[in-house]
Amino acid sequence: MGKGDKKTKRGKINRGTFGARRPRIKKRPSIENKLDISKKAKIK
Template sequence: MGKGDKKTKRGKINRGTFGVRRPRIKKKPSIETKINVGNKAQPKP
């Protein structure tokens, strides 16, 4: 159990791969997209 083991977190770090033990960290949506900077309110028809 260690660097050579495919199933451990340390082994995943050593190989540079991802999986169940070491999932990818997803990017959080930026604040600008939440606030919608530059988008003005649409007039009602």
């Protein structure tokens, strides 16, 4: 169980693949995208 093992996290890192042991980290939408700058209150 190590770098050559397909089923371990270390083996997935070594091969550069993803799976149940090493899922992809999904990018969260940034705060800037959530708050729409164009819809700000207009200053009079």
